[in-house]
Amino acid sequence: MDDLKPSLAVLICSAADVCRKPLIHALVLVDQQFSADQAPMLSTDSLQAMIDLRARLECRDPDGSRCSEQDLELEIYQSGDDLNLMLSWWNQTDRPLLWHGQHPVWMDGDTGKRCSAPNDGAPLEALARRLRVLLV
Template sequence: MDLQVLIARSADVCFKPWIHSVVLLSGADPIAGPVDDLTVRIECRDQDGQRHSDRDLELEMYRSGDEINLMLSWWDQPERPMLWHGRHPVWMDGASGERCSAPQDAAAMEALSRRLRTLIRPGLDRADS
């Protein structure tokens, strides 16, 4: 399955009832190359197809050794905390990068990062369905 579709479907599951699409921002083509370094914007729409850019997310995926790490943050909202997820989730202040407590709406973001880390297994050239 196309990695961008996998990310969008995962966001749909974790952020119901919102509908998501994924725009590649940087990195290798996720279909042709390995998942080593990739940045995407996860765009949000309501059930009627209206954009809700205030709910967009930025996802950076990168390989560190045998692990896939994720950085998940709100698009163009640096004042909001961001989530780093390696072996465990760590919330960081969006401005300083210092560790902070999870925000009230953390559950869906943590669920998305766990889901993606499970679905995108290291050692594969691309995600499987």
């Protein structure tokens, strides 16, 4: 029966698909070095396997065309006993980024100072909330 559990990668992409309709997402690991026994980490249901993850959520439109300007960077890491998420637009440091721990905080991508949410920030906040519910 465990074989029927969806992988964490599928759960993350499904959450992104729901929160950022009509975009379709794929998860691509970034800068990860895994040994052979860690390679299937995204096909487990272990939160411990997700700590210190950095990935890109690649986007396509419903017709399958790439929408690289909509790609997101996702970082999941533990700080103390809390799980934190960072979401930002991939390679767009001029755009604000979202840190989500106990609550969401928007920060300037260049300075790291707190700022107001961008006009298109609501779907990212929804995604961060949904991911925290899935992972905590």
